Amino acid sequence: KQEVTQIPAALSVPEGENLVLNCSFTDSAIYNLQWFRQDPGKGLTSLLLIQSSQREQTSGRLNASLDKSSGRSTLYIAASQPGDSATYLCAVIGVVADYKLSFGAGTTVTVRA
Amino acid sequence: ETGVTQTPRHLVMGMTNKKSLKCEQHLGHNAMYWYKQSAKKPLELMFVYSLEERVENNSVPSRFSPECPNSSHLFLHLHTLQPEDSALYLCASSQDQATSTYGQYFGPGTRLTVT
Numbered sequence A: 001k002q003e004v005t006q007i008p009a010a011l012s013v014p015e016g017e018n019l020v021l022n023c024s025f026t027d028s029a030i031y032n033l034q035w036f037r038q039d040p041g042k043g044l045t046s047l048l049l050i051q052s053s054q055r056e057q058t059s060g061r062l063n064a065s066l067d068k069s070s071g072r073s074t075l076y077i078a079a080s081q082p083g084d085s086a087t088y089l090c091a092v093i094g095v096v097a098d099y100k101l102s103f104g105a106g107t108t109v110t111v112r113a
Numbered sequence B: 001e002t003g004v005t006q007t008p009r010h011l012v013m014g015m016t017n018k019k020s021l022k023c024e025q026h027l028g029h030n031a032m033y034w035y036k037q038s039a040k041k042p043l044e045l046m047f048v049y050s051l052e053e054r055v056e057n058n059s060v061p062s063r064f065s066p067e068c069p070n071s072s073h074l075f076l077h078l079h080t081l082q083p084e085d086s087a088l089y090l091c092a093s094s095q096d097q098a099t100s101t102y103g104q105y106f107g108p109g110t111r112l113t114v115t
Helices: none
Strands: A004-007 A010-014 A019-025 A030-038 A044-051 A056-059 A062-067 A072-077 A086-094 A101-103 A107-112 B004-007 B010-013 B018-025 B031-037 B044-050 B053-057 B064-070 B073-079 B087-094 B104-106 B110-114
Touching: A004 A086, A010 A019, A019 A030, A019 A086, A019 A107, A030 A062, A030 A072, A044 A056, A044 A062, A044 A072, A044 B104, A072 A086, B004 B087, B010 B018, B018 B031, B018 B087, B031 B073, B044 B064, B044 B073, B053 B064
Parallel strands: A010 A107, B010 B110
Antiparallel strands: A004 A019, A019 A072, A030 A044, A030 A086, A056 A062, A062 A072, A086 A101, A086 A107, B004 B018, B018 B073, B031 B044, B031 B087, B044 B053, B064 B073, B087 B104, B087 B110
8 A cells, every 4th residue: 555654744944945845655656746735724736747757847946856766756845935835745646546646644834934 | 617616615514414515627527536634634535436437435434425427527425424524525637537647636625514
């Protein structure tokens, strides 16, 4: 069974600092990994999707890397802003049951103005 | 409207009530999903529908009953719920059942409180 872990569970930084969020997964047989953002009481917004054949994806200030062999992904957010405050979730799709997203518990980020 | 919509956004119901959650996707997708998000827990997949057929029932109690009348609509019928069923219920859709290429798109969720 795929287990997805996100460390740290919570993070508080001053505005302007770079954010580094970590995600690890136990089964490296994945199709892709997806990073989501969730604001309090709201749904999930997809940020980046990395295919298993890719090493990284970039969108604006966001960069996500994937090391499938070691079961790790890192989300970098450059020059953080108070609007980046949210919970960030990573999820993987395994080769077996490829419709099933396995989620981590999330990292809750607070960016202080 | 675009994307995935859910109604109602908030619902309070007693344990003897019957209610339904509705999800609609405007993306032309063929697969739809129900997830449960409880406090401090990872999202749990409940049901998966592909081309209106249920392909996954992830050991969900029978007091939750899904319905997918067409590829754009998904319902979750609720009856005789328990307080521990209080959670955020999220609907998602994807191009097809194998979401490896394009990922899943989520609605805003229904916050359910069972009293």
